[in-house]
Amino acid sequence: MEIRIEKTQHPKKRPSDDEILNIPFGKVFSDHMFMMDYKEGKGWHNARIVPYGPLSLEPSACCLHYGQLIFEGLKAYKTADGSIVMFRPDQNMARMNNSCDRMCIPQIDEKEVTKAIAKLVEIEEAWVPSAPSTSLYIRPFILADEAFLGIHPSGSFLFVVILSPVGPYYKGGLEPVKIYVETNYARAVKGGTGFAKCAGNYAGSLKSQAEAEEKGYSQVLWLDGTERKYIEEVGAMNVFFVIDDTVVTPELNGSILSGITRKSVIEVVKSWNMPISERRISIDDLICAYESGKLREVFGAGTAAVISPIGELKYKDTVMSINGGKIGQISQRLYDEITGIQTCTREDKFGWIYKVK
Numbered sequence: 404m405e406i407r408i409e410k411t412q413h414p415k416k417r418p419s420d421d422e423i424l425n426i427p428f429g430k431v432f433s434d435h436m437f438m439m440d441y442k443e444g445k446g447w448h449n450a451r452i453v454p455y456g457p458l459s460l461e462p463s464a465c466c467l468h469y470g471q472l473i474f475e476g477l478k479a480y481k482t483a484d485g486s487i488v489m490f491r492p493d494q495n496m497a498r499m500n501n502s503c504d505r506m507c508i509p510q511i512d513e514k515e516v517t518k519a520i521a522k523l524v525e526i527e528e529a530w531v532p533s534a535p536s537t538s539l540y541i542r543p544f545i546l547a548d549e550a551f552l553g554i555h556p557s558g559s560f561l562f563v564v565i566l567s568p569v570g571p572y573y574k575g576g577l578e579p580v581k582i583y584v585e586t587n588y589a590r591a592v593k594g595g596t597g598f599a600k601c602a603g604n605y606a607g608s609l610k611s612q613a614e615a616e617e618k619g620y621s622q623v624l625w626l627d628g629t630e631r632k633y634i635e636e637v638g639a640m641n642v643f644f645v646i647d648d649t650v651v652t653p654e655l656n657g658s659i660l661s662g663i664t665r666k667s668v669i670e671v672v673k674s675w676n677m678p679i680s681e682r683r684i685s686i687d688d689l690i691c692a693y694e695s696g697k698l699r700e701v702f703g704a705g706t707a708a709v710i711s712p713i714g715e716l717k718y719k720d721t722v723m724s725i726n727g728g729k730i731g732q733i734s735q736r737l738y739d740e741i742t743g744i745q746t747c748t749r750e751d752k753f754g755w756i757y758k759v760k
């Protein structure tokens with residue numbers, strides 16, 4: 404892929420690591436972005452790295468009306484020796500193509516796009532923070548930009564990658580959060596778009612999230628869209644339980660998003676020779692496990708927070724206090740191992756690190 408590079412004439416001052424630790428997630432963006440265009444018959448073309456700035460779209464652009472829009476999220480880290488690395492970008496690109504397929508968006512060249520992202524990150528090297536728990540969040544997305552109001556797949560698309568230096572997702576460190584089990588709204592159904600990282604899924608979840616916040620909970624636990632019985636995910640994270648000595652997570656069923664952190668947790672747990680079970684688990688089974696004292700830990704897993712311990716779950720009138728509201732041993736151990744690999748302070752036994760420079 405040939406990439407044209409146009410450097411900004413007005414570089415911004417990158418916030419200091421201290422400032423990054425205090426700005427909200429995803430509010431500040433680096434100086435440049437990557438873009439390329441797609442036209443039917445021509446394919447992806449015009450790859451370029453240009454100054455970060457507003458996009459120009461027709462008001463009739465397809466994505467603005469019918470939501471043909473997908474995204475990804477991954478991170479780059481600065482290591483102690485000054486190298487810059489990304490965590491499992493191949494997995495994000497493979498998932499992006501799955502999302503593309505579901506939303507009638509043309510496939511991207513996973514290897515070439517990974518290289519283009521690495522090039523952008525390299526150009527923005529100075530934007531990669533180095534303080535503990537900081538990273539450069541990478542947001543690739545594809546939007547349908549053909550100007551028409553008919554409901555059919557767009558004939559043109561724009562692929563964009565923007566970068567945002569971020570601190571830890573939870574400012575107070577690895578703090579257990581309170582989760583509300585959603586019994587009214589649904590996030591996704593089998594046959595729907597739950598497994599795709601498409602914009603509409605998140606718009607549809609905002610009301611549930613807002614109502615949970617009003618009740619004093621930080622996120623919701625989603626149950627299946629048909630029966631509101633089987634556990635799916637927590638907010639925009641996958642969910643794990645430690646029941647007795649087994650790590651349990653809902654199996655991928657078409658409505659759950661296949662997280663790369665989820666996949667990494669499973670591989671790490673297996674490497675520890677600890678039992679792991681990907682299976683259907685109902686909220687009633689979970690309550691049984693809780694009541695018999697077998698539910699030892701609950702945590703969410705996703706790129707933004709990596710591991711997010713859950714200290715309380717509320718389902719209807721049942722309030723489950725998990726591990727006395729404290730971080731569980733396995734949650735902490737997984738957090739240390741995965742963030743250690745990400746920042747190259749622990750051995751990359753699995754080959755997950757992609758070196759940018």
Ligand SMILES: *Cc1c(COP(=O)(O)O)cnc(C)c1O
Nearest residue numbers: 639640641660662663664705706
């Ligand atoms: C992105 C996302 C996740 C987590 O995926 P990661 O690849 O681990 O970041 C889980 N659930 C939903 C709904 C998501 O959007």
